[in-house]
Amino acid sequence: MMQPKSRVKIVSEETLSNGWTRLSSYLLDYIDRRGATQQLKREVYHRTPAACVLLYDPKRDLVVLVRQFRLAVHLNGDPAWIIEVPAGLLDDDHPEQAIRREAMEETGYQLRDARFLFKCYTSPGAFAEVVHFFVSVIDIADRVAEGGGLDEEHEDIEVLEIPLDEAARMIETGEIFDAKTIMLLQWALLNRNKLR
Numbered sequence: 001m002m003q004p005k006s007r008v009k010i011v012s013e014e015t016l017s018n019g020w021t022r023l024s025s026y027l028l029d030y031i032d033r034r035g036a037t038q039q040l041k042r043e044v045y046h047r048t049p050a051a052c053v054l055l056y057d058p059k060r061d062l063v064v065l066v067r068q069f070r071l072a073v074h075l076n077g078d079p080a081w082i083i084e085v086p087a088g089l090l091d092d093d094h095p096e097q098a099i100r101r102e103a104m105e106e107t108g109y110q111l112r113d114a115r116f117l118f119k120c121y122t123s124p125g126a127f128a129e130v131v132h133f134f135v136s137v138i139d140i141a142d143r144v145a146e147g148g149g150l151d152e153e154h155e156d157i158e159v160l161e162i163p164l165d166e167a168a169r170m171i172e173t174g175e176i177f178d179a180k181t182i183m184l185l186q187w188a189l190l191n192r193n194k195l196r
């Protein structure tokens with residue numbers, strides 16, 4: 001059995017765009033499962049790692065979500081102020097540090113425990129992005145600031161407190177359609193009893 005690494009040889013990389021995030025085109029020699037060498041062309045968007053968190057308040061049985069404008073959604077013609085769990089890029093921080101910072105900036109909640117759940121590739125066909133998923137049990141007393149995002153980054157974030165069952169229904173109605181948000185809400189539905 002061939003080692004996986006020896007099946008892939010990067011022949012060349014060309015930077016197509018180097019703006020907010022770099023986009024490259026690669027040529028690679030790829031040995032397929034029958035042992036034949038194929039030359040492939042693949043584009044990769046070098047999105048850096050990120051983290052997201054489900055804030056769950058067991059006393060009120062609600063989750064804290066954020067609503068903000070997403071241009072890609074707008075360009076597709078979908079309602080573009082979309083509802084998501086708090087999330088952000090790691091910016092060289094450890095995932096847990098990053099998610100504490102993002103939760104504070106976006107929602108004003110000071111997290112006590114943040115429990116790592118899993119990591120996931122959000123779109124592995126084209127994006128290098130890995131997202132680290134967390135859950136944090138919160139209480140109304142943990143909200144020490146307004147949230148809303150950073151003015152200097154022109155973040156314009158609305159904080160929403162929604163009963164978990166209502167949020168679950170909003171997946172069915174199509175009002176919530178962000179992948180990481182759906183994953184965390186479904187995790188919460190499966191594990192709510194352990195969070196009380």
Ligand SMILES: Nc1nc2c(ncn2[C@@H]2O[C@H](COP(=O)(O)OP(=O)(O)O[C@H]3O[C@H](CO)[C@@H](O)[C@H](O)[C@@H]3O)[C@@H](O)[C@H]2O)c(=O)[nH]1
Nearest residue numbers: 020049050051052087088089102129131153154155178180
């Ligand atoms: N100038 C500039 N600024 C940008 C650009 N893209 C994003 N920004 C700014 O950078 C901020 C990044 O905010 P974060 O909170 O760190 O990231 P996020 O956009 O919430 O990202 C999370 O959700 C995305 C959508 O699901 C994920 O793609 C991402 O990995 C992460 O989970 C944005 O609010 C915006 O102000 C850009 O192309 N140019």
Ligand SMILES: [Mg+2]
Nearest residue numbers: 086087088106
């Ligand atoms: Mg964010």
